[in-house]
Amino acid sequence: MDISIIIINFNSSTFTIGCIESIHRHTKTVSFEIIVVDNNSSSKDLLILETYLENSSVKLIKSKVNLGFGGGNHLGYQFASGKHYAFINNDVELTENSLLKLLQYSNAHPDIGVLGLHQVNAEQKQFRYSYRQFIGFNYHFFNQKKPQAYYGRLTNSDLSKPFEVDIVSGAFMFFKKVAYEKAGGFDPNIFLFYEEMDVCLRLKKAGYKTVFYPESTFIHFMGKSSTNVKIRAEFTISYLYVIQKNFTYSYFCAMRLMLLLKYGFKSILKPKKYYAPFKILLRGGNSLVYSMKP
Structure with a gap:
C-alpha cells in the first residue's frame, strides 16, 4: 500500500x-x-x-x-x-x-x-x-x-x-x-x-x-466541522501547551508573560476578540480534549 x-x-x-x-x-x-x-x-x-x-x-x-x-x-x-x-x-x-x-x-x-x-x-x-x-x-x-x-x-x-x-x-x-x-x-x-x-x-x-x-x-472549504468549538479559548490553550511541551520552562514562562501583556492591552481596545485568550493566560483553562470526554 x-x-x-x-x-x-x-x-x-x-x-x-x-x-x-x-x-x-x-x-x-x-x-x-x-x-x-x-x-x-x-x-x-x-x-x-x-x-x-x-x-x-x-x-x-x-x-x-x-x-x-x-x-x-x-x-x-x-x-x-x-x-x-x-x-x-x-x-x-x-x-x-x-x-x-x-x-x-x-x-x-x-x-x-x-x-x-x-x-x-x-x-x-x-x-x-x-x-x-x-x-x-x-x-x-x-x-x-x-x-x-x-x-x-x-x-x-x-x-x-x-x-x-x-x-x-x-x-x-x-x-x-x-x-x-x-x-x-x-x-x-x-x-x-x-x-x-x-x-x-x-x-x-x-x-x-x-x-x-x-x-x-x-x-x-475551511472550518466546516468546527463551528461549535470555543475557538478563541482553545486556540490559546493549545498554543500554550505546544510551547510548554517543546521548549524549556523558562521559555514558556517568558512567552506567557509576553502574551499576557500583549493580549491584556489588546483586550482593552477590542474586548470581544482578545478578552477570552487574555483570561486563559491569566487564569488557565481546561481544553476541550477533556471536557468532550464523559
Missing part, C-alpha cells in the same frame, strides 16, 4: 463524502486506502455516512467520544497500512492527482518528513497561508509577516519550486510513515489548533524536513 488517507468526520458527512469522491476521481496509478474516523457525530449524520459507505472499501472507525483533531488522526493511524500517511481535512477536495505528485517527490527525497501543498478557497483564491514560520519569540517580535514575504526573503526566489519551511497547513499533511512514527505522530492531548506546529517541531528534532510543495493545489 502506497498511501493511507485518514479523514475525520464530525457532524459534516456531506463534506466527508465530497472529499472521498474527489480522492477517487483524481487519484490514479497509486495504491491507497481511505480511513474515516467519525468523532462521535450525531446519529443522523453518522447514518448518512454509513449509508454512503455501505459496500465500500473505505474503513469507518467510530469513536465513542469526540477525540478532536489530534486524537482522531491518531486513532485512524492505528488502522493504517500505507508507507505514507495523508491526513486530509474532510472539508477538502482534490482538484488533480496531488497524491501521486507528493508520493513521487517524497520517495525522491529521503530527508523529507512531511509535505504540504497550496490550499485555495471555493473561489480558487489562495489562502493567507499554506505554510508558515514557527510562532515563537522571533515571530512575535521580528517576523510577524506574511509567510510569502518571510520565505521569499530567505530563499531569494519566487517560491515556485518546493522549499523547506517550518510548518505546513494541517488541512493536508503528507507524511512518510517512518518519519511520522519517529516523531511520535499527532498528539492526542491537542484537541484543536497548533497540531501541525507541534508535529513539525518534533520532525525537525528527529532530523526530518518539512517542505512546501507549490506544484499542486487543493480546495479547502
